[in-house]
Amino acid sequence: MKPVLEVRDLMVTYPARRGAAPARAVDGVNLQVGQGEIVALVGESGCGKSTLARALVGLVKPTGGQVLSDGVPLGYSAAALKAYRRHTQLVLQDPGGALNPRQNVFDAVAEGPRLHGLTDRLGERVHTALAKAGLRPPEQFAGRFPHEMSGGQQQRVVIAGALALEPSVIVADEPVASLDASVRGEILKLILELRDSLGLSALVVSHDLGLAWNIADRVAVMYLGRIVETGTVEEVLLRPKHPYTRALLSVLPDSGEPPVLLTGEPPDPTSVPGGCRFHPRCPLRAAEQDSRCDGQDLPVLTGDPSASSLAACHLVQ
Amino acid sequence: MTATDQSHAPEERAAVPMLDVRDLRVNYRGGGRTVPAVRGVSFTLDRGQTLGVAGESGSGKSTMALSLLRLLPSSAQVTGQVLFEGEDLLTAKWARLRAVRWSAASVVFQGAMSALNPVRTIGEQICEPILLHDKVGQKTARARAAELLDSVGLPSRRLGSYPHEFSGGQRQRIMIAMALACRPDLIIADEPTTALDVMVQAQVLNLLGELVRESGIGVIMISHDLSVLSHMCERLAVMYAGQVAEIGPSKQLITEPRHPYTRALGRAFPTIGDPASRLAPAGLPGDPPTPSELAKLNESRGCAFEPRCPEATDACRTETVELWPSGPGREAACLRVLEGSGA
The missing domain is CATH 3.40.50.300 (P-loop containing nucleotide triphosphate hydrolases)
Structure with missing residues (x-):
């Protein structure tokens, strides 16, 4: 399966403020999204998952490595980015903030096509996009303003705006985090339907492992700028290898296992520990006392989608 | 009997x-x-x-x-x-x-960032209800605040720190410490x-x-x-x-x-792990x-x-x-x- 979207050895380093060390937000990541595939990228806040999502749509220029779309490296000229974004669209977390309160639904959805000069039969394009996003009948919604709609409907408008350009890939950053429980499932259903009916590929960024179980084919677990475990959802979530993935799964309310509480907060990308970057918090290392954990750096995971699971850990190979 | x-x-x-x-x-x-x-x-x-x-x-x-x-x-x-x-x-x-x-009854609010006063140390903020309600001296209140901070897993030496010096999880723990300050029933x-x-x-x-x-x-x-x-x-x-x-x-x-x-x-x-919800969000x-x-x-x-x-x-x-x-x-x-x- 040829990846429609791929990153190779991606690095994003934010420059330091006076005196501080630069933040290595994304610190060597390989990841592929295949045609019609849904990949979930999960991790705690500060792990670099949102920076990675922004780099994927060209909003952040990587300081190292490449983003490839259909095998072609992404160019960073204004024209190249504009062309690229017709095919790869970003859906943001908070629909209330992503929509202009003074713009009605029609104009919000038409903004993309207008920017790309697709004004031929614009009305039809907008209505089709609204209908695909589940706002039916579209005529009823086109004239509304964001404040006249519920959170779930607003998120559907944001998704319709992305669909209006007929993209092949959607990058969604926490698409349901700000929505109510009963609406959450409806939006996730929509993403699955879009994959089935349009063959859309998606990378969904979330802190929620349940979301990965609900909609994703493959999952990548990110910790401090690196992917520490990746593979099929079944393999990673049911038979986790990496101690970090295991800890994340154990603290879910109905995991059925005693929770492994990691001490401390997610660490700081301005001071990435040497050796395995998880070693200061790792419960497995505390038990095994292996010298490689803090002495030997781990290679970056290849992100090979044919492997059922890969884990970056000295102790569980 | x-x-x-x-x-x-x-x-x-x-x-x-x-x-x-x-x-x-x-x-x-x-x-x-x-x-x-x-x-x-x-x-x-x-x-x-x-x-x-x-x-x-x-x-x-x-x-x-x-x-x-x-x-x-x-x-x-x-x-x-x-x-x-x-x-x-x-x-x-x-x-x-x-x-x-x-x-008797206290509240742990949702947004710890906005519920804490940014220009006062957390020590002062934890002491405030103790001083007001329990009619104890500054020193006793301070000691109780240190104890409370310790009980929520934060070192008591950080009583002099300001809210912005803590992470989100730590601030929420400070909120819990404050709620416990006067030993409420609810x-x-x-x-x-x-x-x-x-x-x-x-x-x-x-x-x-x-x-x-x-x-x-x-x-x-x-x-x-x-x-x-x-x-x-x-x-x-x-x-x-x-x-x-x-x-x-x-x-x-x-x-x-x-x-x-x-x-x-x-x-x-x-x-x-529940097969009914796999690729089937409800x-x-x-x-x-x-x-x-x-x-x-x-x-x-x-x-x-x-x-x-x-x-x-x-x-x-x-x-x-x-x-x-x-x-x-x-x-x-x-x-x-x-x-x-x-x-």
Whole structure:
């Protein structure tokens, strides 16, 4: 399966403020999204998952490595980015903030096509996009303003705006985090339907492992700028290898296992520990006392989608 | 003699629960209209008991919780009874209410960042209620604050730090330390972990659970996350459109919900490993009622959940729905419950 979207050895380093060390937000990541595939990228806040999502749509220029779309490296000229974004669209977390309160639904959805000069039969394009996003009948919604709609409907408008350009890939950053429980499932259903009916590929960024179980084919677990475990959802979530993935799964309310509480907060990308970057918090290392954990750096995971699971850990190979 | 005394004592305590809420109603007035946020909620809570209140935004759960200590703005009109140790807090004098707040009942608010004062050290902020309510000296208060900080897993040397020097999870722990400052009998926790990461959320919940077990405090915990609540609380109340849709022991509400809304909420958070939810997210079509729809609901008959209910019948539109017993220690506001007991 040829990846429609791929990153190779991606690095994003934010420059330091006076005196501080630069933040290595994304610190060597390989990841592929295949045609019609849904990949979930999960991790705690500060792990670099949102920076990675922004780099994927060209909003952040990587300081190292490449983003490839259909095998072609992404160019960073204004024209190249504009062309690229017709095919790869970003859906943001908070629909209330992503929509202009003074713009009605029609104009919000038409903004993309207008920017790309697709004004031929614009009305039809907008209505089709609204209908695909589940706002039916579209005529009823086109004239509304964001404040006249519920959170779930607003998120559907944001998704319709992305669909209006007929993209092949959607990058969604926490698409349901700000929505109510009963609406959450409806939006996730929509993403699955879009994959089935349009063959859309998606990378969904979330802190929620349940979301990965609900909609994703493959999952990548990110910790401090690196992917520490990746593979099929079944393999990673049911038979986790990496101690970090295991800890994340154990603290879910109905995991059925005693929770492994990691001490401390997610660490700081301005001071990435040497050796395995998880070693200061790792419960497995505390038990095994292996010298490689803090002495030997781990290679970056290849992100090979044919492997059922890969884990970056000295102790569980 | 002693035996009868012992058996008598808990009975008496059971007769007057620590908190007895009766037909609580809250209306927000403004812009020439009245919006009912809470429409008749009743429950009781004793020392050492934990009650989880679940619901979506707009279900009235936060309004309900804050109205217990009269923490709502003046546009809110609260009726009903909130009997705390037999005393109605809704009619109590302000001086009395001020004495109850912090020392008898305290609140852990949702956004720790905005609830803490950014220009005062956390030591000063934890000491403030102790100095005001317990009439102790600066030194004793300071020592108690250090102890409290220690009990929530933060080093007491950080008493002199400002809120911005802590992470989100640490700030939420400081909020819990503050709520415990005057050794209250009741803690109301309004979405205490909503903005936190999974791992930090687990740490905070673990801490809260331990403190409750050790001290026998009564807890009302508000959240939108049914799975978190069922894990933390013995009893669960699910709110919809300002009313309790179902209330009962947590485990039973999760494993055999009687109200279709409880069922839908429970399915919204999948259990990893459950084949039924794999590549099949479960949602509920439609949206919760808007404020103007709520105002209409108050005047009409029928079930508030009927427009979204997958099991609704004609009777649901016309009959008055109230909480009916649906098993030992549990109630549900659904006509189906009556059918079940009739059969």
